[in-house]
Amino acid sequence: MNERVYLDHNATSPVRPEAVRAVVEIFAATGNPSSIHGEGRGARSEIDVARARVAALVGAGPRGVVFTSSGTEADALALTPxxxxxxxxxxLDVLLVSAVEHSAALRGHRFAPDRVEVLPVDARxxxxxxxxxxxxxxxxxAGRRALVSIMLAxxxxxxxxPVAEAARRAHGHGALVHSDAVQAAGRISVDARALGVDLLSVSAHKIGGAPGAGALVLVDEELRPAALIGGGGQERGLRAGSENVPAIAAFGAAAQVAAASLESEQIRIAALRDRLESALRCEFPELVLLVGDVDRLPNTSSLSLPGVPAETMVIALDLAGLAVSAGAACSSGKVGPSHVLSAMGVPERIARSAFRLSFGWSSGEEDVDRALGVFRRVMPGLLRRSRAA
Known part of the structure; x- marks a missing residue:
């Protein structure tokens, strides 16, 4: 059986060896980080190290890093009036969000529905x-103060x-600015202070950390959003409950590696993406590259084979050994129309056939070779069926 190819890093990235080692070391120890004895102080030290590493990844101060269970929870913590x-x-009276935000921002906020305004995007x-x-x-x-939430990627x-320009304009009107940087952190350079945002969300499992950890970074460290979970006062009183020390330590380990290799990895992964895109478009001119002439993550390709439903493409590739995602938003494994592509004005026939390839730290040239082999086996049949439909 051929080895499978994993090109779905935007969904989750394989756990890095450094993160695995961090988890194992924590499980071999003990101690609640809120306890004052030696074991508790040891656990607290692990969290403090991770806090500094996550802060360094996004150009912020350690004191502003509030650990959560996920990027989704970080967004929910930030998006409060x-x-x-x-x-x-x-x-804050109103929440302004772009039409292409993740559902964690579009539906996970704490504003009343009539206090949310969705802003349009252009064709790109x-x-x-x-x-x-x-x-x-x-x-x-009208005397209303806004919170603006714009994802970085x-x-x-x-x-x-264009988060930096959006933040500049928002601050000119006295607004606060949050950015969901879950997909950007560890893939492109992120400097929260240079972006000018007040708050930033990140997630561990997108960069090779363990699932179960995210963070809201308070770039303005004096800001305190209303807590989602009340209790024992952990995380400066903003996120109660005993911290998930193994996942947090793994998050810190992954952040440290991602930061150290960021520049070289951007170049390497973009080359893999470009090679696969070029070969696919050359061999299968029916494929549509949905975004190409715009600043984008070096690891991500959004493609469409009009006439072939996205779920058909994903299943066919999966059965042949290649893991990709539908370009449409996925929830509990179900595929539906993409609000992102709809907001961009992509015709429905193309949008419903959209799928996404995303590379990551574990990807290599052999993944491109094997992926091309899968497409060569699968595409002729899909094309025949689409032409006959």
Missing amino acids: HYQRGGEDQV GRLDLDELEAALGRHSA NNETGVVQ
């Missing part, structure tokens, strides 16, 4: 900055958003 700064309450999936400016001006003129297309 209730904040404090310096002990004083700050109430980038936020319309003029529409953002207009919305900010309209709300500030899209999970389906890899498109990188």
Whole structure:
């Protein structure tokens, strides 16, 4: 049986050896990080090391890193109308989000539905900055303060958003700015301070850490969103419950490796992606590259074979040994129309056939070779059926 090829790193990346070692070492020890004895202090030390490593990955201070169970929870913690700064309450009246945000931002917020405004994107999936400016001006003129949430890179297309310019404009109207950097961290350079955002969400399993850990990074360390989970006061009172020390330590280990190899890995992985895209488009001109002439993640390809439903493509490739995802949003294994591609104005026939290839730290030239072999076996049959339909 041929070895399988995994090209779905945007869904989750294989756990790095360094992260595995971190988990094993923690499981061999003991201690609650809230305890003051030696074992507890040892666990606390592991969390502090991980906090510094995650902060370094995104250009922020360690004190601002609040560990959560996932990127989704980090988004939910950030997207609240209730904040404090310096002990004083700050109430935000509206949430402004782009139409291509992850569902964690579109549906996981704590604002009332009538307090959320969805902003359009252009045909390449980038936020319309003029529409953002207009919305900010309209709300500030009415005395409403906004929270703006713009993802740094899209999970389906890899498109990188103009977050720095959006933050500049938002701050000009007194708004706070959050960015979901779950797909970007560890894949492109992320400097939260240079971006000008107030809050940033990241996740461990996208960069080769263990599942079960994420973080909300308070770039402005004086900000305090209303807690989601109340209790014992862990994570500066913002996320109660005993910390998941093994997953957090693995997160720190993965962040350290990702940061150290970032520049070379960007070049290496982009070359793999470009080689596969070029070969596929040459051999199968019917394939449509959905985004190519725009700044995007070096690891992500969004493609479509019009006439072949995305789920058919994903299943056919999976049976032949290649793991990819549908370009459409997935929930509990079900494939539906992509809100991202709809927002970009992609025709439905193309959008319903969209699928995504995403490389990562464990990908190599042999994965490109094997993936091409799978496509060569699978595509002729799919093309015949699509032409006969």
